[in-house]
Amino acid sequence: MSDQQVPPPGAQRLWRVGRSAWAWLGILGIAAVVLYVISTVSLLVIPVVLALFPATLLRPVADALRKVNVPDALASLLAILLAIGVIAGVIGAMVPLVAGQIPELVESASEGVDEIEAWLDREPFGLQVGGVADLIETAQEQLGDMGEYAGQAAEAAYAAFEALIAFVLLFVVLFFYLKDGRRLRDGLVATVPERGRARARQVLDQAWDTLGSYFRGQLLVAFVDAVFIGIGLVILGVPLALPLAVLIFFGGLFPIVGAVTTGALAVLVALADGGLTTGLIVLGLVLLVQQLESNVLEPLILGRAIHMHPLVVLLAITAGAMLLGILGAFLAVPVAAIVARILDDVRAGPPPPLPADAVPAPGDN
Structure with missing residues (x-):
């Protein structure tokens, strides 16, 4: 008999669990380092990532132009x-509509404010709130001397400068995604050892498809929001219904902030034109549509588009918002979908190998 003793089954299972736990700790550690590095170079990373989304929509347009012998660039x-x-055309079409109704809105705005002040003077729900002037005075007392915050102006200017750089960089990156997207993909694949190139190319292609499905689904959700809220504004006779619906559509592309901002704008316009009652009705309409979007439309539409369960979509959006705020909420679902598809591919086995000339060697043009 050998001197070495075979561990009992319970000890073997415990050893496997411990090894898996250390592996997961290592993965989490690497993820934390990656997140830290990304946060330090966010000015570079954010445009590179965000440019992927419009690229998924514009790539078919660029391909159609190439088919009629238009050069790649x-x-x-x-x-x-x-x-x-x-x-620009949509925004330009809205400007005359807005400009033509500004005088009416300015005149009705004072009436809406007077109605709110009168409602507050009646002490609703037993709360001694006071009028609008009292609220403004209270807010000023809470904020204190705003002069001590003057130093924040320089920070705001620097943030605006960074945003401008990121905006320009986004268009530059988008241009090269459309022009050299396949070469960029093949260049990344070429950096992988030869035995893993087929898997790497499959992962990148599926990630691209997932991003396209997600962005198209998000566009559909935003369109549904704009249609339902726009119809409600038309029925209530709120002015600027069409421009507000367009703004709600664009706002729906940006989770949380976009929906809240455009919804609040619709409520303010309704309040200025129709008074407190109309404003409250529009507020209820906006909240109802946004609840349907968050709990029904977004999980169903996005979940089907990227083949994920609605509960997973909700949890991914929540986790992304907790980790990275608005950007995390926007990126969480496609990232989770990409990870899920990678895991499915790993379980399905290795893909067929690529042809010898499918991927250029590192350094080749």
Whole structure:
């Protein structure tokens, strides 16, 4: 008999659990380091990541232009200019509508404020709140001397400068995604050892498909929000219903902040035009639609688009918002979907190997 003794089954299971626990701790440690590095170079990382989303929509446009013998660079530039033109056209169409109704809104705004003040003077719900002037005075007392915050102006200017740089960088990155997207993918695959290139290429392709599905689903959710709230504004006779619906659509592309901001704008316009009652009705409409979006539309539409259970979508959005705020909520679902598809691929076994000439060697053009 050998001197070595085989551990009992219970000890073997405990050893396997311990090994798995250390592996997960290592993965979490690497993830924490990656998040820290990303936070230190966020000015570079954020445009690179966000440019992927419009690239998934504009890539078919650029490909269609290439089919009619338009050069790659020109096709990519024309696709971006077309998108900018569409957005600028929508905004330009809204300006005359807004400008034509500004005098009416300014006149009715004072009436709406007077109605709120009168309602507050009646001490609703037994609360001695006082009028609007009292609320403003109380807020000023709570804020104190705003002069001591003057130093924050420089920080705000620096933040605006960073935002401008990030905006310009986003368009530059978007241009190269459209022009050289496949070469960039193949270059990344070429850095992987040859035995893992098929898996790497499959992961990158599926990540691209997942991002496209997510962004198209988010557009659909925003469109539904804009349609339902816009119809409600038209029925109530609120002015600027069409421009507000367009703003709600664009706001729906940015979780939390966009929906809250555009919804609040619709409530203010309704309040200024129709008084407190109309404002409260629009507030209820906005809250109802946003609740349906968060709890029904977004999980169902996005969940189906990226093949994830609605509960997983909700948990991913919540976790992303807790970790990285608005950006985390926007990126959480596609990241979770990509991870889920990678795990599915690992369980399904290795993909077929790539042809020898499918991926260039490192350094090749």
